[in-house]
Amino acid sequence: MVGAGLAGARTVLELRRQGFDGWIGLVGAEPVPPYDRPPLSKHLLDRPAPAWLSDELDADALAAADRVWLGTHATGVRVDRDGVRVRVDGPDAAAGAELTADALVVATGSAPVNPWPAARVLHTAADAEALRTALAAARRLVIVGAGWIGAEVATVAAAAGVEVIVLEALAGPLPVLGAVGELTRAWWRDAGVDLRTGVRVASVDATGVTLTDGERVDADLVLAAVGARPATGWLDGAVTRDPDGSIRVDEHLAPIAAGTVPAEEPTGHRAATRSRVRVVGDAARRRSARHGWVAGGHWDAALRGPAVAVAGLLGSPAPEDPAPYVFSTQFGHELALYGDPGRGDDLVLRGDPATDDGWAALWFEPGNDRLTAVFTVDRPRDVAAARRLFTGESLPELDRTAAADPAVPLRSALRG
Ligand SMILES: Cc1cc2nc3c(=O)[nH]c(=O)nc-3n(C[C@H](O)[C@H](O)[C@H](O)COP(=O)(O)OP(=O)(O)OC[C@H]3O[C@@H](n4cnc5c(N)ncnc54)[C@H](O)[C@@H]3O)c2cc1C
Numbered sequence: 001m002v003g004a005g006l007a008g009a010r011t012v013l014e015l016r017r018q019g020f021d022g023w024i025g026l027v028g029a030e031p032v033p034p035y036d037r038p039p040l041s042k043h044l045l046d047r048p049a050p051a052w053l054s055d056e057l058d059a060d061a062l063a064a065a066d067r068v069w070l071g072t073h074a075t076g077v078r079v080d081r082d083g084v085r086v087r088v089d090g091p092d093a094a095a096g097a098e099l100t101a102d103a104l105v106v107a108t109g110s111a112p113v114n115p116w117p118a119a120r121v122l123h124t125a126a127d128a129e130a131l132r133t134a135l136a137a138a139r140r141l142v143i144v145g146a147g148w149i150g151a152e153v154a155t156v157a158a159a160a161g162v163e164v165i166v167l168e169a170l171a172g173p174l175p176v177l178g179a180v181g182e183l184t185r186a187w188w189r190d191a192g193v194d195l196r197t198g199v200r201v202a203s204v205d206a207t208g209v210t211l212t213d214g215e216r217v218d219a220d221l222v223l224a225a226v227g228a229r230p231a232t233g234w235l236d237g238a239v240t241r242d243p244d245g246s247i248r249v250d251e252h253l254a255p256i257a258a259g260t261v262p263a264e265e266p267t268g269h270r271a272a273t274r275s276r277v278r279v280v281g282d283a284a285r286r287r288s289a290r291h292g293w294v295a296g297g298h299w300d301a302a303l304r305g306p307a308v309a310v311a312g313l314l315g316s317p318a319p320e321d322p323a324p325y326v327f328s329t330q331f332g333h334e335l336a337l338y339g340d341p342g343r344g345d346d347l348v349l350r351g352d353p354a355t356d357d358g359w360a361a362l363w364f365e366p367g368n369d370r371l372t373a374v375f376t377v378d379r380p381r382d383v384a385a386a387r388r389l390f391t392g393e394s395l396p397e398l399d400r401t402a403a404a405d406p407a408v409p410l411r412s413a414l415r416g
Helices: 004-017 039-041 126-136 148-159 185-190 266-275 298-312 380-389 399-402
Strands: 026-028 067-069 073-080 083-090 093-101 103-107 108-112 140-144 161-169 195-196 201-205 208-211 216-218 221-226 228-232 246-250 277-279 284-288 292-294 325-330 333-339 346-350 359-364 371-378
Touching: 004 298, 026 083, 039 126, 039 148, 083 216, 083 292, 103 161, 126 221, 140 208, 148 161, 148 325, 185 195, 208 246, 246 277, 277 298, 284 298, 298 325, 333 380, 346 399, 359 399
Parallel strands: 026 067, 103 277, 140 161, 140 221, 161 195, 246 284
Antiparallel strands: 073 083, 083 093, 108 228, 201 208, 208 216, 284 292, 325 333, 333 371, 346 359, 359 371
């Protein structure tokens, strides 16, 4: 088991829950036990201690494993029909030491993108600790990127009285939502955050940011919140990866490409070799019958994927096809996104974003009434309904007019 974050911890616990009584070794690069990441931004200033997963999941993955190496990196792997060999490097393992096993679960998550060494990032508990300390002495914070994490940090920093400037290269905030992100712009303004969109950062230094048009934006502190990429470099040469580092997996979370198989291995053994590997959490790009390719990067997949991966490894495949799901808390609003909004999809609003009553946005495939995604703002009932809508084998079809009426329950808009 390589990676001791949410997906890694959940996999170890699932192995035991599903009756595996063999040996489990857990390798994790961070020197601390598994903890939950979403509170790092939402509770950056009011909850300094990590939210340990042993508390959150009410079970201790470290105790469930036979051997745990924390502060230890996997640096390479070889998989063949005889088993798996993982090279590790850490305080309790000589550099280049090899662990052998019958199967490998990859749960190494993602690493933040940071093109500017002078900027900070927020990905680990150690990053949060350092950012908290720096913020205590800062008057002016520049955040590069108006995505989920940029918005959440802007929320807490502005509420603490820090002057916050957010620089976003694309046209509006929460760019993953396309035009709908623009509907959240007033929240930033009302919170006193100076959100500047359509601006590009050229460089970052100790005193601020220089934009590509030469403008200077001074700051005591700069946070890069411009996304993350799967941390799968250690698998290079052994497992086929997409250009962004993600590993394509099937419904059972087994790698699809034959890159896991050494070239000299006879064709007949390839399936057996590949089935020794599972990829869970942020590192995986999952094939979904309903949504097409689903990238990692979201908590829910790291929570739920391990049950599927373990069932497959133990010989009782139980494919599950959950909808992609993201949640966020920002500027006093509870947000949820189910599904995957396509760029050319039709947009239908449900409720009025200018009021405080809560609203939702729905995306439909152009030319038909198949729903591809639902985004909700302060509408817990729609969150529950959206989860249920995306459980069939294909995308649900909705009556667009009924779905646009916030007084009509979403499930009543379902066709057929
Ligand atoms: C600040 C923040 C806030 C977030 N908020 C939300 C949210 O509100 N909603 C949401 O849906 N998602 C959110 N996410 C994303 C969510 O936390 C991730 O999708 C989830 O943590 C993925 O779990 P994982 O186990 O796949 O990866 P991770 O949690 O990244 O864990 C992977 C672990 O593997 C370790 N590792 C990496 N490489 C190696 C190696 N070579 N050898 C050994 N160990 C290695 C890493 O150090 C890490 O500890 C947030 C993320 C961050 C950073």
